[in-house]
Amino acid sequence: MSESYAIKLVDVTKRYRLFKNDKAKLMNLFGKHSKPHIKLANDNISLEIKRGESVSILGRNGAGKSTLLKMVTGVLEPTSGEIHVNGRISALLELTAGFDKDITGRENIYLRGRLLGLKTNEIQELEQDIIDFAEIDEYIDQPTRTYSSGMRARLGFAINSSVSPDILIVDEALSVGDVQFSKKCQNRIHSLIQKKHMTVILVTHSPQAARDFTSRGIVLKSGKVIFDGNIEEAIDNYQSQK
Amino acid sequence: MLSKIIKDHKLAGSQIYWLALLDLKKTYSGSVLGWAWAVIKPTVMLMVYWFVIGYGLRGSEKLINGVEFFPWLLVGMIAWLYMKDLLNAGIKCFNKYSYLVSKVKFPVSTIPTFIALSSLVVHAVLLAIAFVILILTDNTFSIHLIQLPLYTLLMVIMMIAWCYIVGPISAISKDFASLIGTIVQTLFWMSGVLFNIDSLSDGVVKTILQLNPLYFIIEGYRKTILYGEWFYQDLASLGKFIIILALMIAFGLFIYKRAYNDMVDSL
Numbered sequence: 001m002s003e004s005y006a007i008k009l010v011d012v013t014k015r016y017r018l019f020k021n022d023k024a025k026l027m028n029l030f031g032k033h034s035k036p037h038i039k040l041a042n043d044n045i046s047l048e049i050k051r052g053e054s055v056s057i058l059g060r061n062g063a064g065k066s067t068l069l070k071m072v073t074g075v076l077e078p079t080s081g082e083i084h085v086n087g088r089i090s091a092l093l094e095l096t097a098g099f100d101k102d103i104t105g106r107e108n109i110y111l112r113g114r115l116l117g118l119k120t121n122e123i124q125e126l127e128q129d130i131i132d133f134a135e136i137d138e139y140i141d142q143p144t145r146t147y148s149s150g151m152r153a154r155l156g157f158a159i160n161s162s163v164s165p166d167i168l169i170v171d172e173a174l175s176v177g178d179v180q181f182s183k184k185c186q187n188r189i190h191s192l193i194q195k196k197h198m199t200v201i202l203v204t205h206s207p208q209a210a211r212d213f214t215s216r217g218i219v220l221k222s223g224k225v226i227f228d229g230n231i232e233e234a235i236d237n238y239q240s241q242k
Numbered sequence: 243m244l245s246k247i248i249k250d251h252k253l254a255g256s257q258i259y260w261l262a263l264l265d266l267k268k269t270y271s272g273s274v275l276g277w278a279w280a281v282i283k284p285t286v287m288l289m290v291y292w293f294v295i296g297y298g299l300r301g302s303e304k305l306i307n308g309v310e311f312f313p314w315l316l317v318g319m320i321a322w323l324y325m326k327d328l329l330n331a332g333i334k335c336f337n338k339y340s341y342l343v344s345k346v347k348f349p350v351s352t353i354p355t356f357i358a359l360s361s362l363v364v365h366a367v368l369l370a371i372a373f374v375i376l377i378l379t380d381n382t383f384s385i386h387l388i389q390l391p392l393y394t395l396l397m398v399i400m401m402i403a404w405c406y407i408v409g410p411i412s413a414i415s416k417d418f419a420s421l422i423g424t425i426v427q428t429l430f431w432m433s434g435v436l437f438n439i440d441s442l443s444d445g446v447v448k449t450i451l452q453l454n455p456l457y458f459i460i461e462g463y464r465k466t467i468l469y470g471e472w473f474y475q476d477l478a479s480l481g482k483f484i485i486i487l488a489l490m491i492a493f494g495l496f497i498y499k500r501a502y503n504d505m506v507d508s509l
Contacts, residue, residue, distance in 0.1 A: 016507060025508075026415040029500050074347035076506060089347075098346045102268045111264065114257055115346055 005086060006167050006199040007049040007072055012081035014042040014067050014223075041067040042078070043223040051086070051166075054193055054200040056210040056231060058238040059220035065203050068220070069169055072201070087166025087199070090116060098156070101145035105136055105155055108144055112159045126162050133188075134158035135181070154181060161188055168192060171203040189213065207235045243499045250349030258352055262359035269360070280364045281371065284323050291315060295436055306438045309468045313381055315436070320372050321397065321463040322435045324365040325456055328401035329426045331357050335405050336413040340509035343413075350506075351498070354405030358398050365394075376467070384470040392473060393462040400455055400487055406494030410501035414508050433457050455490070458483040 017036035019025040024034040042064045049055055059065050070076040071083055073091045098115075099108050109130055113123035131140050134154040144152060161168070170189065186209075192198050193213065202213050210217060210231055217234020219227035219241075227237040251258070270276045296311045306314050331338075335357050342348040376383075412419040433456040442448040451457065458479055465471040473480060 017504065022415045022417070025504055026411065026418065028504075029411065029414075029497065075344060077503070091346075098341050100264075100268070100341065102271070103264065107264070107267075112346075114260060115342075115348060 004050055005048050005084070006051045006053070007086070007201075008082075008084040009045055009047050009072075010082045010084075012042055012045045012068075012071065012078045012083060013040070014064075014071060014076065015040055015079045040223050042071070044081070045223075045225055046081075047218065047225065047228060049199060049201065051199055052197040053216060054202070054214040056202045056204060056214040056217045056234065057220060058204070058210065058217055058234055060241065063220040064223040065220055066171065069171060069201070069203065073169060085167070088117060088163075089167045089169060090160045090163050090165030091169040091171070099144045099152060102143055104142060105140040105144055105147070106131075108155070109159055113163060116163050116165075118163060130155070130158045130162050133162070133184075150178075157185055161185075161192065165198065167199045167201070169201045169203075186212075207239070210235060243495045247351040247495075247498075250351040251355065254349045254352040258356045258359065261352075261356040262363070265357055265360035266363055280367065284319065284368060288316060288319055291319070291436060306441075307464075307469050309464070313376055313379065313468055314464065316372055316375065317464050317467050318435045318460045320365070320368050321393075321460045322430070322433065322456070323368060324361055324397065325401060325459065326426065326430065327361040327364070328358060328404065329422070329429065331361065332401065332405035333408050333412045333419050333422050335409045336505060336509065340413075344506050344509045350502075351406075354402045354409060357405065358402050362394075362398060381468070383467065386466050386470045386472060389473055390463070390466045393459060393466060396462070396483070396487070397459045400459070400490065403487070403490040403494040406498045407490065410497055410505045413505045414501060429454070429456060434460055452479065453482060453486065455483055455486045 016039040017028075018039055019028065019036045020034065024036070027034065028036065045068065057065050057068070067076065069091065071078050072085065073089050074085075098112060100111060103111070106127070109127055110120070110123055113126070114120075118126075131137075134151075134157070136151060136155055139147065139151065144155070147155070168189070189200070190213070193200055200213065202210065204210055215231055216229065217227070217231040217238075218225060219234050219238050221241065227234055254261075270280060292312055292315055296315065304311070332354065335353050336343055336350070339353050342353065343350050408418070408422055412422065432451060433454055434451070439448060439451045439457060442451070461479075462473065465473070465475075
């Protein structure tokens with residue numbers, strides 16, 4: 001942990017291979033029968049994010065933001081290039097996606113906690129806080145498939161923001177639930193940034209949120225970094241895009 | 243690829259056991275009798291086959307390798323049930339845990355392992371029940387019982403290799419899953435659970451059926467528990483099994499490596 005960076009990307013490229021259909025994809029396993037369409041999602045991206053820095057990633061739909069974050073969190077592997085990460089990452093991306101629908105909310109807290117590398121007693125300590133924050137109450141012992149999407153998102157946010165990560169990735173997660181809950185989430189992120197000097201990466205389409213939370217902005221377009229610098233200039237750059 | 247898989251398993255560590263228990267819970271929760279179904283279903287199956295084949299078709303007077311039909315069927319069935327569980331679970335393994343594959347950071351290659359361990363718990367319970375039944379019906383056992391863990395281990399390794407072969411492919415293509423479903427049914431009749439392959443007279447058919455690795459395991463369980471034979475007494479079948487197992491592992495690693503990225507994108 002002596003390095004000064006939290007995240008470092010060196011020449012990271014991600015190509016998706018899009019096949020005409022499942023059959024073409026299957027045949028490709030055993031030889032090159034049909035040429036896939038190559039979609040370049042991230043094109044040769046190099047950047048460094050320092051520890052304690054808070055950064056916004058801006059860009060239109062399809063610019064490659066989600067792919068980039070998925071690679072940083074380790075869900076996807078880059079086609080080429082290197083990604084170095086210092087510290088525990090907790091990602092608020094697709095809040096509701098990492099749940100097992102067949103088990104209860106409480107069991108999901110333990111599942112997520114374990115996947116993030118926590119020990120059972122550490123999770124036990126956080127358990128009640130998470131349930132309180134998510135406002136799930138008696139539903140906590142019901143399978144999460146019975147939850148509304150709002151409940152799932154709230155629980156997802158509560159778990160991921162409670163595990164005291166070193167790096168917090170927030171992907172459009174500030175609009176969880178109703179206005180009050182959304183406010184609560186924003187307050188929590190603020191306090192995480194201020195108190196714990198957490199590194200934060202925020203993906204948002206809202207200039208207001210970007211200004212509130214971060215001082216640096218990275219603008220992506222068609223998989224490339226087209227701007228990296230002061231947040232105000234980044235927002236101008238992003239908004240001037242056609 | 244193998245080194246990556248070993249690294250994944252080290253990384254996951256005790257999580258594997260925890261996830262195995264979670265998988266077990268997922269499989270048997272959601273019904274009133276829950277756990278009981280793990281025992282009820284096999285019992286009914288066993289009774290039906292025992293009645294239809296033991297009494298109906300072949301008559302109950304004949305012995306197989308000096309063993310009566312019922313214990314012979316029971317022991318073979320216990321081994322078969324584990325393999326059947328994983329033949330089916332293997333197809334769906336990455337689909338069932340798609341959120342671990344494509345939504346969170348997780349050592350994906352450990353999924354087949356914890357699924358195999360999860361079914362092993364059921365296997366242990368059924369095996370214990372089988373021993374009680376065997377003792378109650380006056381069967382005696384020999385020192386050969388100590389080689390049971392060896393056959394169990396080979397069985398688990400074989401089924402994990404199977405998961406690596408079919409799991410990624412069916413994550414990519416749905417047709418494939420249906421195809422395998424059909425094959426499982428065929429395998430049941432071809433694996434010597436219900437009839438004694440060794441007693442077939444046709445040389446070619448017999449040789450082909452004996453190549454089936456499921457048959458090797460099923461017979462291995464019977465040798466250990468009923469016949470009282472050591473695993474090295476039939477080196478030819480042991481050798482064939484090892485070769486087939488090695489081929490399965492190699493093919494599994496090949497598929498897993500080739501399909502991994504497409505699988506993550508597909509799920």
